[in-house]
Amino acid sequence: MSKRRLKGWKEIPMGGMVTEPGSSVEFDVSAWRTFKPVIDQSKCTKCGLCWIYCPEAAIVIKEDGRYEVDLTFCKGCGICERACAPRAITMVKEESA
Numbered sequence: 151m152s153k154r155r156l157k158g159w160k161e162i163p164m165g166g167m168v169t170e171p172g173s174s175v176e177f178d179v180s181a182w183r184t185f186k187p188v189i190d191q192s193k194c195t196k197c198g199l200c201w202i203y204c205p206e207a208a209i210v211i212k213e214d215g216r217y218e219v220d221l222t223f224c225k226g227c228g229i230c231e232r233a234c235a236p237r238a239i240t241m242v243k244e245e246s247a
């Protein structure tokens with residue numbers, strides 16, 4: 151769990167607006183998850199749909215062409231699992247894999 155000090159209500163922008171684009175890379179959201187995606191590389195066809203649909207850009211393409219999940223930015227929403235036609239992605243409970 152992060153020890154980062156959270157801003158008080160007087161310090162955050164009105165309406166909680168995001169005023170710095172791209173600032174999400176500064177936040178580790180791994181503690182938010184209950185489930186995490188696991189990719190079965192033997193079923194992956196490298197279609198790229200998980201990469202396109204992931205709202206957090208947490209799917210990364212390795213130099214050898216493998217698709218992997220950067221769990222620092224994955225919230226565990228499961229959209230990638232739904233997008234994967236060959237069912238290469240399975241959402242598993244955090245503590246089980």
Ligand code: SF4
Nearest residue numbers: 194195197198200234
């Ligand atoms: S959607 Fe599934 S098959 Fe396509 S790249 Fe992602 S894991 Fe591989």
Ligand code: SF4
Nearest residue numbers: 204224225227228230
């Ligand atoms: S579970 Fe959601 S946030 Fe995590 S990699 Fe899949 S689509 Fe992205």
